[in-house]
Amino acid sequence: MKKVIIGVSTLVVILIGVRIIVPTYIDKSRNQVTPHQPYQITNASKSFHQSLFIGDWHSDSTLWSRDLLARAEHGHMDLPRLQAGNVALQMFTTTTKSPSNQNYNNNDANSMDNITLLAMVQGWPVRTWFNLTERAIYQAKKLKHAIKQTPSSFTLITNRQELTALISARQQGSKIVGAMLGTEGSHALEGDFNNIKKLYDEGFRMMSLQHFFDNRLGGSLHGQSKAGLTSFGRKVIEELNSQSIIIDVSHSSPQVVNDVLAISTSPIVVSHTGLHGFCPSARNISDTLMKEIAAKGGIIALGYWSAASCDTSPQQVAKQIAYGITLVGAQHISLGSDFDGAVTTGIDTSELAIITQELLALKVSKQDIKLVMGDNMKNFLLKSLPEK
Template sequence: MKKALKIFFFTIIVVAIFFFGFLPSMIDKSMNKVTSQPPFPKDSVYEAIPFIADLHCDALLWDRDFFEKHNYGHVDLPRMLEANMALQVFTIVSKTPRGINIEHNDDHTDQVALLNFAQLRKPADWFSIKTRALDQCHDLHSFAKESGGKFRVITSKRDLEKYIADRKQNRFITAGMLGVEGAHCLENDINNLDVLYDAGVRYIGLAHFFDNEWAGSAHGVKKGGLTEKGKDLIKKMAEKNMVIDLAHSSQATISDVLKLHSGPVVVSHTGIKGVCDNNRNLTDEQIIEIGKHNGIIGIGLWETAVCGTDAAATAKSIKYVADKIGVDKVGLGSDFDGAIGTHFDVTGLPLIVKALEKEGFNQEDITKIMGGNIRDFFLRNLPN
């Protein structure tokens, strides 16, 4: 009996060490793969770009040391600096369903709760999606405080203007901004919008992989449009100069927002049906309407978005959008660290420049696409 108990407790200890000590990083490595390894050569065109920016990265989901250069995943501070990245939007993932797919998901399961448990995050994160979101906000602000001035968080037009001026004097600094994937983290209370705003969130995707109290998802069960609460939410977001992100939104939600909201919108990470036809991507009509709203479309780096995993596939979709609504309304929406495989990490962005050159873009256009458009969009639309 004593021997059996010893074996039992030894087994429990071994399992616990594996589950808490190794499993989170194993999941990270397996879900955020890179098929081509650095270094990636930079040329004069890339080096001349003053402001490189990307609209979507989920690195805050993973328990990865932001200050250490990793040989897996897509983004950390050393690699951002190496890539001359000026601004990365860090988006908050607070809940994803089991068996996640782009066609049909309900909200009955919660994989992020299990991941938070394995990462030994505080118990409140296991049960509250709002708390998870706020803790990810806190993490990014903590990175800024601990970075020795190398990283800062942008929350206003004034922040961004000062940062642009500072970066002209010192290119070895970088910055982040906070967004949210899925308004479900408001926990059905519109007053929580104020809480997220105060934590630094400046854009919100109305839905993620399932329908919620506010809006339908392109990947949900009903795929409906804005609810009455959702209509109130976009009004309040407009009052606070918070940008609406239409990524993952259902066709009906996109249509409702574009009818009811006169301000700019963003599609932080997407593809285009005209290049890659699936339930995830935008129609030509949606692209044109987003252009009329002075919005910006971020083109992704993963296969479902662009029907390819190399830079050429992304550049092809960027060209498609530029031809439809102009080169001023398209940028990068990588979905780095979003549980996707990509051809390269953030240091591979020079490959995008090469691919854009092959699509016929000149240096002025490339400068806009690689970050100038995103910079100017937020200069126009962040709160003062």
């Protein structure tokens, strides 16, 4: 009996160790910042940066077992660092499935799923282990719990009234940060049309269609079929339009993007991407498609990691933004960091002022910088979100 007790006690200690050590180790190893000396920001750049309404279309921070209200020494984003970077509005996207051996060229939708293992190791509720909708809802509840703890600093935005209140508070000098919810792929629907309403009721206002693999809606840019929208996918697009849920095509195949542009009654977003003409990566769809998205009133949000911009330096990110302005016009370019998305970037969100400074150095006009850094996101949402 004594040996059994010792054995059980040892197992418990090991399991506790796994819960405490392994998630942090994975987080630290996947979400890195390129080592650098502190960026030197001029007083003029700081002052201009502080005057901006800054918005970011994509962060996967809810995936990790990290306190969003405490400043961490690893990863890319939390509330203190959002405030330090003067971010006014952040879209939090919920990752629910990621194939093993993930790559930008060809992924099998039926391969082992990394998020299942991560959910188990991080101690997520059992209901999330085998249901992707529950994983999205669980991450949403984590965000809402953080907001409930500090409502004067963090607020959930689900409609135009709430966004207008946030804009007013920021104009009066408040550092309150608005948070929004989106999905990283509509496999989160579990193939059930009714889950669109379920996620809407949980506060989701943007849904991407694919991630790194094909799903019931259609082909992924990184999947095996490269197909367009399925009949189910077309029904989903119609429903997303009817519920004022923003459509995100950031991992969709070119044919899916074409199909969405043909049938969507609302402008669409690419929440985190690069521009192929600037960075010819398998991660980035063609400049021609980007122009078509912009021509229909869409937003192209540019990321900071190497597969998007071909270099993680702030100078390179700024150069890609300038390229995008020339390509489609300043009113269609936004920020889409992909912070905490298992990528390495040259900054965390507290260091965003260096992007502003590099844009100024490239002689991008202050008006265009205002649009890119957040006004485009704000204006798009004021048109796209439900009234209340």
